[in-house]
Amino acid sequence: MTGREQFLPYGQQWIEEDDIATVIETLQSPYLTTGPKIAQFEQRVADYVGVKYAVAFSNGTAALHGACYAAGITERDEVITSPITFAASANCARYFGAKIVFSDIDERTYNLDPEQLRRVITPHTKAVIPVDFTGQPCDIDSIMEVAQQYNLVVIQDGAHSLGASYKGKKVGSQADMTMFSFHPVKPVTTAEGGVIVTNNQAYYEKLKLFRSHGITTTSYAQEQGDWYYEMVDLGYNYRMTDIQAALGLSQMSKLNRFISRRQALASLYTKLLQDVTGFRTPYQLPETESGWHLYSIQLDQQQLTKSRKQVFEEMRAANIGVHVHYIPVYWFPYYQQLGYEKGICPVAEQWYEGALTLPLFPKMTDEDVVDVVNALKHIIR
Numbered sequence: 118m119t120g121r122e123q124f125l126p127y128g129q130q131w132i133e134e135d136d137i138a139t140v141i142e143t144l145q146s147p148y149l150t151t152g153p154k155i156a157q158f159e160q161r162v163a164d165y166v167g168v169k170y171a172v173a174f175s176n177g178t179a180a181l182h183g184a185c186y187a188a189g190i191t192e193r194d195e196v197i198t199s200p201i202t203f204a205a206s207a208n209c210a211r212y213f214g215a216k217i218v219f220s221d222i223d224e225r226t227y228n229l230d231p232e233q234l235r236r237v238i239t240p241h242t243k244a245v246i247p248v249d250f251t252g253q254p255c256d257i258d259s260i261m262e263v264a265q266q267y268n269l270v271v272i273q274d275g276a277h278s279l280g281a282s283y284k285g286k287k288v289g290s291q292a293d294m295t296m297f298s299f300h301p302v303k304p305v306t307t308a309e310g311g312v313i314v315t316n317n318q319a320y321y322e323k324l325k326l327f328r329s330h331g332i333t334t335t336s337y338a339q340e341q342g343d344w345y346y347e348m349v350d351l352g353y354n355y356r357m358t359d360i361q362a363a364l365g366l367s368q369m370s371k372l373n374r375f376i377s378r379r380q381a382l383a384s385l386y387t388k389l390l391q392d393v394t395g396f397r398t399p400y401q402l403p404e405t406e407s408g409w410h411l412y413s414i415q416l417d418q419q420q421l422t423k424s425r426k427q428v429f430e431e432m433r434a435a436n437i438g439v440h441v442h443y444i445p446v447y448w449f450p451y452y453q454q455l456g457y458e459k460g461i462c463p464v465a466e467q468w469y470e471g472a473l474t475l476p477l478f479p480k481m482t483d484e485d486v487v488d489v490v491n492a493l494k495h496i497i498r
């Protein structure tokens with residue numbers, strides 16, 4: 118028996134009774150949106166990460182859009198990101214018409230390679246959006262060094278890495294701005310939600326403006342009377358509700374527990390898989406602690422008789438929700454139509470061909486891990 122009775126997804130939220138109670142309490146309060154819970158949630162995330170400011174958005178993509186606005190990205194600019202990410206890491210700068218430049222990954226960490234990054238910088242480069250793929254922090258010190266040299270804004274896509282740390286510091290405390298997503302599969306959830314953290318007051322003000330229609334109540338405006346406000350730029354309605362923020366506050370109190378559980382499950386995978394040939398288990402940068410959003414193995418086609426597609430399909434048939442993260446972003450028709458050619462990031466493309474994500478989420482049991490490992494061993498034998 119290698120299959121499971123019940124489907125095991127690759128990721129899933131963990132909602133408990135106290136999460137539900139706090140949501141109900143907020144539903145009964147005077148504020149459903151932009152009330153006290155938003156400010157508390159923002160403060161909680163800022164304190165956790167160790168930064169001055171946090172701004173909550175309706176989702177992580179909206180938050181990245183806001184960060185690109187705050188960074189002043191325009192259609193004259195180039196923005197560098199990794200091809201091994203969710204499309205939003207690139208799309209956020211496309212909303213302003215910027216040219217996206219995909220820079221290849223480090224073959225061990227699967228994150229942006231700081232040396233490659235140097236090579237794709239031009240006089241038009243305005244920002245770099247490194248991604249903490251799988252929850253493993255990118256090499257932010259090296260990236261910040263390059264950014265300082267060329268005067269670039271660094272917007273870290275930490276959708277996978279809330280709770281992870283780099284050289285003893287929480288992710289989010291080093292880049293100019295860092296985005297965290299609170300989608301249900303992410304480290305903790307608000308159903309839909311995103312946050313930008315920053316130490317920069319000017320960015321903070323711009324993020325708040327962008328989130329709510331570009332509307333402000335300046336001191337000048339207040340002289341006009343209490344009703345007066347001004348719309349000073351073209352913003353959006355990207356606000357998070359108080360209901361979501363209440364859920365987020367409750368979930369934040371579980372973040373460390375969830376991360377420890379993810380780490381334990383990942384160690385169990387690595388231990389049980391160490392003597393199995395046919396793939397590589399994830400490499401960890403020595404000075405980082407991953408948030409273990411994903412456990413992604415790299416199949417070695419030379420050692421296997423089955424293709425990745427066959428392994429994927431047989432694992433799914435065994436009720437194990439394996440997945441593939443990610444298809445290189447510039448392979449998508451939208452980016453192909455913009456003129457990106459296959460082959461521009463060979464390491465990333467090679468990575469994609471062998472990538473297979475195994476289920477990993479805090480609510481999983483050790484027995485679930487054993488099921489996955491047994492099924493995998495059986496299928497690739």
Ligand SMILES: *Cc1c(COP(=O)(O)O)cnc(C)c1O
Binds near residue numbers: 178179203205248300
């Ligand atoms: C989830 C995710 C996003 C977008 O977050 P949403 O909250 O779903 O909009 C951006 N980048 C990466 C790498 C992600 O995984």
